[in-house]
Amino acid sequence: MLHMNDNALHTVEARIREQAAAYCASNNVPGFVAGVYHAGEQVVVAHGTANAATGAPMLEDTGFLFGSVTKVLTTTLVLQQVDRGLLDLDTPVVKHLPDFALTAPGAADKILVRHLISHTNGIDADLFFPDVKGRDALKTYVHRLASSCGALFEPGERLSYSNGGMIVAGRLLEVVTGMSFPDLLERDIYAPVGMKNSGTSAEQAILRSTAIGHFPDPRTMAARPTGMFMLPDTWGPAGGTPIGTIADLLAFGRTHLAGGLSPSGARVLSAESTALMQQVSYDMATPNVPPMGLGWVRYPFGDTTVLAMSGASPGGVSILCVVPEHDLVFAAFGNTPGAIVLHDRILQRLLSERLGVRIPTLISEPEKDVDLTPYVGTYRSDQLRIDVRIVDGQLEERTTYEPADESQERIFTEFAGGMTSAPPQRYVPIRPGLFAPAGYPLETFDGYLRLLLVSYHDVRDGRARFRNGGGRLTRRA
Known part of the structure; x- marks a missing residue:
């Protein structure tokens, strides 16, 4: 050292x-x-x-x-x-x-x-x-x-x-x-x-x-x-x-x-x-x-x-x-x-x-039996839609880009290297409201890549109002 x-x-x-x-x-x-x-x-x-x-x-x-x-x-x-x-x-x-x-x-x-x-x-x-x-x-x-x-x-x-x-x-x-x-x-x-x-x-x-x-x-x-x-x-x-x-x-x-x-x-x-x-x-x-x-x-x-x-x-x-x-x-x-x-x-x-x-370790062992139902639904922000459902005890998120016009679509598509929709991503529950992308060792998130974790916020009447991924909020539609 x-x-x-x-x-x-x-x-x-x-x-x-x-x-x-x-x-x-x-x-x-x-x-x-x-x-x-x-x-x-x-x-x-x-x-x-x-x-x-x-x-x-x-x-x-x-x-x-x-x-x-x-x-x-x-x-x-x-x-x-x-x-x-x-x-x-x-x-x-x-x-x-x-x-x-x-x-x-x-x-x-x-x-x-x-x-x-x-x-x-x-x-x-x-x-x-x-x-x-x-x-x-x-x-x-x-x-x-x-x-x-x-x-x-x-x-x-x-x-x-x-x-x-x-x-x-x-x-x-x-x-x-x-x-x-x-x-x-x-x-x-x-x-x-x-x-x-x-x-x-x-x-x-x-x-x-x-x-x-x-x-x-x-x-x-x-x-x-x-x-x-x-x-x-x-x-x-x-x-x-x-x-x-x-x-x-x-x-x-x-x-x-x-x-x-x-x-x-x-x-x-x-x-x-x-x-x-x-x-x-x-x-x-x-x-x-x-x-x-x-x-x-x-x-x-x-x-x-x-x-x-x-x-x-x-x-x-x-x-x-x-x-x-x-x-x-x-x-x-x-x-x-x-x-x-x-x-x-x-x-x-x-x-x-x-x-x-x-x-230090940022994420310790995941909790068992986290209720996933508050997070299911569709979340939106400007030209972005995220559909969340439960599959095999995990959350599955499907992200879709919905361009407002041809010009926006062209710029976004070039910026993203030609990809306008991501394949579905599975998330494992860490604790209520916090999820990690499936398949990653937990030490992945100790550093800058903690941004890969997803959180849900403001649960009211059994439903989260906001999803946060990469520091960006989307709101329940």
Whole structure:
């Protein structure tokens, strides 16, 4: 085991290189890049191929889509405006965005700025993909919410991972600063943090080494390149468009380690706002949904908290983890969706071997004779339907995507690699209201993959009102 005072990261570098090579070979992941900053030292490891179509190698400074890691950048931008007195977290969003509305009359009026960045806003827009380009993309997104998307719950009442909330926050930033979201991101995050190789468009990305995503071919399981590089401009603040390198993400993570001071010493965020982002803003008190800060998700590993956000892009997945009490940042990108398992394994190894953190068992032995009937039924959210029934003493879930129109179907299908409905998934009861996908050893869920667990909430008259999978709520139809 490497002890805290052993600062040489070369052992960590060698182990990540070995781990990445083995996982990528056995799971058909073309390429992987990861970096660790710890106590003043930093390493970056690259492996494999950035683009299977061209054979371009994955390099230490290859760029990749941040995906939802962008949500922490967007939240940082919001808190900057709070520091400057342009925004108040407890102000209704409609004060700044009078045209912000949802299909349920009056629902948007109750949403505060804080609800947007703590995923407690209830906006039912997780798969809402308006295909709009250019400077007015976010304005158009907010305008179309009024006729397309409703509310899942009352603001502040529950927690549900919210792309829509972050996109509305991006539009809010445009209105209060008078700048487009991409320009603001470049001026107020990329520049002061020192994210020298980050951009916000495919036009910028093509000028340097950039990875693309891949999906497993259903017939051969070999990785095939994605047909869509990035999501529409409407998804910029939620993670559709920002691109950068591992070194850039490590610099951003270090800024949050250092109370808002960038590695070059520039003040990016006040110490108070940096701390506020890291504090619990909502806790659902269920193992599959870690407590939420502002922007950050707070993963408990025993007594150690890992501030984290992962980010899916078409055929790729990134992650950024910050461990304040151990002065450590970990960032990674793999160019198939399955690379999230490798992210999780490296994170747990860093915690246990590098930092000496004891990772406790999250899920103990399942309870016997759990009544499954409260969870049976149909649950819905925007363009998504989940049918739940009992089969052989387990729950079986069948998930169906129900596109609102042709454009949404095209974007979602490309984003999902051509799959629009998943095969039925069985779940075994762990205890009332908590279920694990069948066939997985329980230790699978000790780390980041606790998100694979499913929970049901608010049982009334013998029926659950909400299902939570991957941090996202669907409501009983």
